[in-house]
Amino acid sequence: MLKETVFRSEDVPVGDRLAYWAECVGRTHAPVRMSSEHAHDFRATQRVLDLGPVTVWPATFQQLRTQRTPKLIRRSDPEVYHVSLITEGTAVIDWAGHGTTYHPSDLHINDSSVPWELRTDDAPVTAVGIEIPRALLPLPPTMTERALPRRMSSQDGIGGLLAQFLRQVTADASSFQPTDGGRLGEVLIDLVAALFAHAVDSDEALPSEPRRRALTLSVQQFALAHLHDPELTPSALAAAHHISVAYLHRLFQHEERTVAAWIRLRRLEAACRDLADPSLHSTPIHTIARRWGFRRASDFSRAFRAAYGTSPKDYRGQARPEARLADN
Structure with missing residues (x-):
């Protein structure tokens, strides 16, 4: 099976659970500041799948306020792009003074160098996060880090293909060999590159090799179905x-x-x-x-x-x- 690590807040004493969850997110994305109405007994789970240079982490967590502040960015920046597929619950994410509400099937995109704040209500949220080193994912020429699309749909097109890929990989990691991790990571990078190119409506902006891989994967997924x-x-x-x-x-x-x-x-x-x-x-x-x-x-x-x-x-x-x- 794929190399996988599981974190559960219940694995540590009650008073340490929120801090433990913040530490987990800090390792898998970037250092953050957290608070919660459930800080007295915070509940969260996280699976971390190793796909070579890419990390995929399905997670479920209770009500949260999470902040990636300028001070934390100056202190530590892993320089990664982050993509989340929301599967249950809703979240409000603010960046540069603009707030957007995310619902199930929405894709959220940010990068670790940009301040943001996430707020959820009392209903637990389940999402699948992706971390991709920025050096491995060149943006289309007409897009900058500050101009990343912040919300996209996963119900059709490239977003739908990406969501299908994530659901299949995370649903049963045991169906893959450990050596598949790097290859799956390459496919995931290509899909996110295709998603960014789609966001600027410019296929020409996508390098030919990632475009070929994304199209080949789409053909293969169609054939399997x-x-x-x-x-x-x-x-x-x-x-x-x-x-x-x-x-x-x-x-x-x-x-x-x-x-x-x-x-x-x-x-x-x-x-x-x-x-x-x-x-x-x-x-x-x-x-x-x-x-x-x-x-x-x-x-x-x-x-x-x-x-x-x-x-x-x-x-x-x-x-x-x-x-x-x-x-x-």
Whole structure:
């Protein structure tokens, strides 16, 4: 699984909990000043996922007033961009005398060199924070740190893709290998770069490599959501993203497999999971094949054997618990 550290305010004595939470935020974002109506018994949890140079931290916390002051900035500035996806509750965030209320599905953006203040009401807030070193994320030429977009939607477009990525990574860190962390961090940097470029409505402002990665990720996410459709072909993928088939193939020149091979492998991986699932043992193999976009059982068996060196039937037999016990 991904390298993960968990902090809970309940892990320290009652009187130390708010200070402990401020220390956690100070380590994962930047030093801050905090106060709360629940200071006598403050409740908060935080998971910190290590994605190479990028840190992602889902957190839930009670009513707070949090300040990043000029004095704290002068004392310590990690020089990071911060992006938060609000998933529950509301928060008011002030910067430069301007306050904005954030609701679930809103994205909040700031950087550690700019003073800000966050206030929440009595309902707990849940959010996913991202910390990206500024040196790794060049801004579009027409944007400065002071002109960062402060609120964006995560319900569609690049914001929606970023939110989907965050939800998938944070929902089950165990589905990834520790070595995946750096690669996921690179993808996250590209998505945030694409989000910034979208904010200034200038695709040209985004370097070609981050733009390619962001588009490739969008294509792959779309394909994963439509693996069951036998009509999912390179032509269909290109049409869904308003690009030519030739350009789609050029995107995948940087991947380990062609477009068709990538789709076939993802379908086979999904079929493997179903074949190994005890609750689906009575489901015919040809049904599983059709579920994952294979029109003919013979095509599925041929592709499966080529990929895994065994038949779907034998694979299912070996995956059964009694078969594994017999081998031991």
